[in-house]
Amino acid sequence: MQQTSPLLTDLYQINMIQAYLDHGDTETAVFELFVRTLPPRRGFLMAAGLEQALDFLENLRFSAAEIAWLKNTGRFGPNLLNYLRDFRFTGDVHAMPEGTVFFANEPMLRLTAPLPQAQFVESRLINILHYQILIAAKAARSVLAAPNKLLVDFGMRRAHGAEAGLMAARASYIAGFAGTATVLAGKQFGIPLFGTMAHSFIEAFSDETEAFETFARTRPDNVVLLLDTYDTEAAARKVVALAPRLTETGIAIRGVRLDSGDLIALSKSVRAILDAGGLKETTIFVSGGLDEDSLVAFARAGAPIDGIGIGTSLTTSADVPSIDCVYKLQEYAGLPRRKRSENKSTWPGRKQVWRRYDTDGRMASDLLTLADHEKAGAPLIHPVMLGGQRLQPAPSLDDIRRRAKRELECLPEALRKLTPGATYKVEVADALVELAADVDRRLERSSPSI
Amino acid sequence: MQQTSPLLTDLYQINMIQAYLDHGDTETAVFELFVRTLPPRRGFLMAAGLEQALDFLENLRFSAAEIAWLKNTGRFGPNLLNYLRDFRFTGDVHAMPEGTVFFANEPMLRLTAPLPQAQFVESRLINILHYQILIAAKAARSVLAAPNKLLVDFGMRRAHGAEAGLMAARASYIAGFAGTATVLAGKQFGIPLFGTMAHSFIEAFSDETEAFETFARTRPDNVVLLLDTYDTEAAARKVVALAPRLTETGIAIRGVRLDSGDLIALSKSVRAILDAGGLKETTIFVSGGLDEDSLVAFARAGAPIDGIGIGTSLTTSADVPSIDCVYKLQEYAGLPRRKRSENKSTWPGRKQVWRRYDTDGRMASDLLTLADHEKAGAPLIHPVMLGGQRLQPAPSLDDIRRRAKRELECLPEALRKLTPGATYKVEVADALVELAADVDRRLERSSPSI
Numbered sequence: 017m018q019q020t021s022p023l024l025t026d027l028y029q030i031n032m033i034q035a036y037l038d039h040g041d042t043e044t045a046v047f048e049l050f051v052r053t054l055p056p057r058r059g060f061l062m063a064a065g066l067e068q069a070l071d072f073l074e075n076l077r078f079s080a081a082e083i084a085w086l087k088n089t090g091r092f093g094p095n096l097l098n099y100l101r102d103f104r105f106t107g108d109v110h111a112m113p114e115g116t117v118f119f120a121n122e123p124m125l126r127l128t129a130p131l132p133q134a135q136f137v138e139s140r141l142i143n144i145l146h147y148q149i150l151i152a153a154k155a156a157r158s159v160l161a162a163p164n165k166l167l168v169d170f171g172m173r174r175a176h177g178a179e180a181g182l183m184a185a186r187a188s189y190i191a192g193f194a195g196t197a198t199v200l201a202g203k204q205f206g207i208p209l210f211g212t213m214a215h216s217f218i219e220a221f222s223d224e225t226e227a228f229e230t231f232a233r234t235r236p237d238n239v240v241l242l243l244d245t246y247d248t249e250a251a252a253r254k255v256v257a258l259a260p261r262l263t264e265t266g267i268a269i270r271g272v273r274l275d276s277g278d279l280i281a282l283s284k285s286v287r288a289i290l291d292a293g294g295l296k297e298t299t300i301f302v303s304g305g306l307d308e309d310s311l312v313a314f315a316r317a318g319a320p321i322d323g324i325g326i327g328t329s330l331t332t333s334a335d336v337p338s339i340d341c342v343y344k345l346q347e348y349a350g351l352p353r354r355k356r357s358e359n360k361s362t363w364p365g366r367k368q369v370w371r372r373y374d375t376d377g378r379m380a381s382d383l384l385t386l387a388d389h390e391k392a393g394a395p396l397i398h399p400v401m402l403g404g405q406r407l408q409p410a411p412s413l414d415d416i417r418r419r420a421k422r423e424l425e426c427l428p429e430a431l432r433k434l435t436p437g438a439t440y441k442v443e444v445a446d447a448l449v450e451l452a453a454d455v456d457r458r459l460e461r462s463s464p465s466i
Numbered sequence: 467m468q469q470t471s472p473l474l475t476d477l478y479q480i481n482m483i484q485a486y487l488d489h490g491d492t493e494t495a496v497f498e499l500f501v502r503t504l505p506p507r508r509g510f511l512m513a514a515g516l517e518q519a520l521d522f523l524e525n526l527r528f529s530a531a532e533i534a535w536l537k538n539t540g541r542f543g544p545n546l547l548n549y550l551r552d553f554r555f556t557g558d559v560h561a562m563p564e565g566t567v568f569f570a571n572e573p574m575l576r577l578t579a580p581l582p583q584a585q586f587v588e589s590r591l592i593n594i595l596h597y598q599i600l601i602a603a604k605a606a607r608s609v610l611a612a613p614n615k616l617l618v619d620f621g622m623r624r625a626h627g628a629e630a631g632l633m634a635a636r637a638s639y640i641a642g643f644a645g646t647a648t649v650l651a652g653k654q655f656g657i658p659l660f661g662t663m664a665h666s667f668i669e670a671f672s673d674e675t676e677a678f679e680t681f682a683r684t685r686p687d688n689v690v691l692l693l694d695t696y697d698t699e700a701a702a703r704k705v706v707a708l709a710p711r712l713t714e715t716g717i718a719i720r721g722v723r724l725d726s727g728d729l730i731a732l733s734k735s736v737r738a739i740l741d742a743g744g745l746k747e748t749t750i751f752v753s754g755g756l757d758e759d760s761l762v763a764f765a766r767a768g769a770p771i772d773g774i775g776i777g778t779s780l781t782t783s784a785d786v787p788s789i790d791c792v793y794k795l796q797e798y799a800g801l802p803r804r805k806r807s808e809n810k811s812t813w814p815g816r817k818q819v820w821r822r823y824d825t826d827g828r829m830a831s832d833l834l835t836l837a838d839h840e841k842a843g844a845p846l847i848h849p850v851m852l853g854g855q856r857l858q859p860a861p862s863l864d865d866i867r868r869r870a871k872r873e874l875e876c877l878p879e880a881l882r883k884l885t886p887g888a889t890y891k892v893e894v895a896d897a898l899v900e901l902a903a904d905v906d907r908r909l910e911r912s913s914p915s916i
Binding site for chain 2: 178
C-alpha cells in the first residue's frame with residue numbers, strides 16, 4: 017500500500033488538535049476501536065487490516081508542502097504548524113491479531129497516546145480497519161457456505177477505488193479465499209493469482225474455436241476457456257472437438273468458465289458434454305454477479321461446479337456495505353470517559369476480552385472486562401506497538417490465514433449459517449458496569465444540567 | 467490522486483495481451499463503457515471521474531521492478547515483457563463531460579486503441595469511473611431532495627479505503643454538495659472544507675461549557691458546537707448561557723451540531739432554546755447516519771435544520787453500493803463486434819447519444835445512434851484525448867459543478883423524485899438494430915453451432 021497523505025483526515029481532527037494545544041490538553045488518551053452493533057445477517061466479524069493500520073501509524077509524517085498548504089489556509093496557528101512539522105506517532109497499540117473472530121462492543125484495537133496524536137489518527141485508522149473487517153466478514157460467509165470450493169476474488173473493477181480493490185484481495189484471502197485476480201495483490205502480498213480471458217478476447221476472433229486454440233497455445237499451463245460469449249453449450253461442444261488437437265501437443269484443457277445464464281442448469285449440461293467428450297478432468301468455474309447465497313443454491317441443486325469467482329458482491333460487501341465501526345475516547349488524563357448520546361453510549365476505561373470455549377473447542381462466550389482484571393479464558397487483545405515501535409515483525413499472511421481458519425472452525429454451529437441462528441453471548445463484567453456508573457456520577461457532579 | 471501501479475489490474479488482461487501479441491492481434495479496437503441497467507431507485511446517472519481516468523491513461527508506465535516481478539512469475543514471454551516495458555497509451559478517448567446526466571446503455575466513454583492497450587486498461591478504468599459515477603448519482607439525490615440546505619460530505623472514515631474517501635468528496639461536490647470534511651480533498655481539488663469537533667473533544671474536558679469555550683476561543687471564526695455528548699437540550703442551554711461571555715470578546719456562535727437522537731424533535735426544541743436565548747442567527751447542523759430519505763423527512767416535518775452532514779450512506783452509496791458498469795468491445799479491425807450472452811448482449815459499433823429537449827428546456831428523450839450518423843438534438847459524446855494526448859486542459863471543478871447543476875435543472879420532473887416516477891426514453895436508431903443483426907448473421911456464418 018502506498019502511504020497516503022496525513023491530510024486524508026477530517027478537518028475537525030486538526031481543529032481539535034489546535035484547541036488541545038492552545039489549552040494544553042496533551043495528556044495521555046486511550047481510544048478503542050469497536051463495532052457498536054452487528055449488521056443484519058452477520059453473526060460475527062473478523063479482525064483484519066492491523067498491519068496496514070500499524071504501517072499508517074509508523075509512517076505518519078507531514079511534508080513541508082503539506083505544512084505550507086495548512087499554513088496558507090489561514091486556519092491554524094504557528095503552535096499547530098510546528099507540532100505537525102515534527103509529528104511522530106509515539107503511542108502504544110493493543111489489538112486482536114488479524115483473523116480473530118470478534119463481536120459487537122469488543123475493542124478490536126486500543127490506542128494509547130498523547131491526546132492530540134490519538135485524536136488525529138481516528139479518521140484514517142477507521143478507514144483502514146473498517147474496510148478490511150467488512151470484507152473479511154463478508155468473505156468468511158462464502159468460505160463457510162462452500163468449504164470445499166475454489167473461491168477467487170474477481171471484484172477489483174467495481175470495488176470503491178484502488179485501495180479497496182487491493183485490500184479486498186488481502187481481506188478475502190485471510191478469510192479463506194484461494195486467491196484473487198488482482199495482480200498487484202500477488203506482487204504486494206504474495207496472494208495466489210487466478211485469471212483466464214474475457215469475452216472481448218473471444219469476440220476479437222472471427223471464430224470461437226480459433227480463439228480457444230490461440231489462448232491454449234499461449235497459456236498451455238493454464239487453459240481455462242470462457243464458454244458463454246455466444247452459446248454456452250455450443251462452445252462446450254467446440255471445446256470437446258478441439259481437445260484432441262491440443263492433447264497431441266501435450267496441452268490439457270484444465271477448465272471452462274461460465275459467466276452468464278442459468279449457471280446451475282448450464283453447469284450440468286456442460287458437465288455432461290465434457291464427460292461424454294472424455295474431458296472428465298476439466299473443471300467448471302463460474303462467475304457473474306454471484307454471492308454466498310448463490311453458493312448455497314449451487315450446493316442444494318448439486319451443481320457440478322468446482323470453483324467460483326466472486327466479484328462485486330464481495331468487494332463492496334453488497335448486502336452490508338458498511339458496519340458501525342467507531343473509535344471512542346475511553347480514558348483521558350487517568351480518568352475513564354464515556355459518551356452518553358442516545359443509543360450511542362460507550363463502556364469507559366481500557367478493556368480486555370476473555371474468550372471461553374466449550375469442551376469440544378467451540379467458542380462458548382466472551383467476557384468484556386477492564387484490561388487489568390484477570391479472568392478465565394483466553395485474552396484476545398495483545399500489545400503490538402509500544403512507544404511508536406512495532407513489537408514483533410508482521411506475521412505472514414499465511415499465518416494470519418491459518419488463524420482465521422482455526423477461528424472459523426471454532427465458531428458455534430448457529431453462527432456458521434448465512435442467517436445466524438443465535439446471538440453470541442458477550443457478557444460485561446460487573447466492574448465495568450460499576451465504572452460506567454461512577455463516570456456518570458462524576459459527570460453529574462461536575463456539569464449538572466441547567 | 468497518487469498514480470497507482472499498472473499491476474492494479476486483473477490477471478486475465480495480461481494473459482490476453484500475451485495471446486494477442488503471440489497471435490499478432492494488435493489492430494484497432496473500440497471499447498465503450500456504459501451501465502447495462504439502472505439500479506433500483508435511480509432514474510438517472512451522472513458522468514464523473516473522467517479527469518482521473520485520463521490521468522491514468524496518460525501516466526500508465528511499468529517500472530523496471532514491475533517488469534522484473536512479472537518476469538519472475540514465469541508466466542509471460544519476452545515479447546510481452548518488452549511490450550510492457552515500453553507501454554504508452556497512444557489511443558483516443560471520446561466521452562461525456564463530467565456532470566452530464568446519462569442513462570442505461572449510453573456509452574459514457576469510448577476508447578479507441580490497439581487491442582492490447584485497449585484491453586489492458588479495462589479493469590482500472592472501470593474501477594475509477596464506476597465509483598465516481600456511483601457517488602455523483604447518489605449525491606445528486608440529496609441535492610434534489612434538499613436544494614436549499616448546506617450539504618457536506620462527512621463519510622471518509624467508512625468509505626472503502628483511501629481513494630474512495632477522497633473521490634467521494636470530489637464526486638459529491640460535482641453533484642452539488644457544498645463541501646467536505648476531508649482535508650486532502652481541499653488541498654487536492656480546492657473543495658470547501660467543513661468541520662468542527664468530535665464527542666471526544668467534549669469528553670476530554672471535565673466540564674462541557676469549558677469545552678465549548680475553549681473551542682470557541684481557538685476557532686473564533688467558525689464556532690459550531692456539538693451538543694449531544696451528554697444531553698442535547700441541556701447543552702443548548704449551556705450555549706445560551708455562554709454566548710454573552712463570547713460576544714464580549716467579539717465571538718459569535720455560528721452554529722450547533724446534533725449527532726444523535728430524534729433529530730426532528732431535537733432541532734425544534736434546540737431552535738426554541740436558541741431563539742429564546744437571543745441566538746436567532748445560530749444555525750443548526752445535523753449528522754449521524756443520515757441519507758437522502760432523512761432529508762425528505764426533515765422537510766416534511768418542517769424541522770428547522772440548516773445544514774446536514776452525510777457520511778457513510780453517501781460514500782458507500784449504501785442502498786446501491788455498485789452499478790452494472792461495463793466496458794465492452796464494440797469493434798475490432800474495422801468490424802463491429804457484439805456479445806450475445808444471455809441478458810448481457812450489447813449494441814455493436816462506435817456510438818453517439820443525441821439528446822432532445824422539450825420547449826421548456828427539460829430533457830425529452832435520447833437517441834442512441836452510430837457515431838457518424840448526424841441526428842437532431844445535442845450530441846453528448848466528444849473527443850477528449852487523441853493519440854494519447856489530452857485535447858483540452860482539464861475543466862475546473864467548479865465548471866463541472868455548474869454543468870451538473872444545469873443538468874439536474876433540466877431533468878424531467880418525474881426523475882427528480884427519490885423514487886423515480888417514470889423511465890426516461892432512450893431510443894435505439896434503426897441503423898444500430900440493423901448492424902446488430904448483421905453482426906449476428908456474420909457470427910452464424912463464420913462459427914455455426916456444432
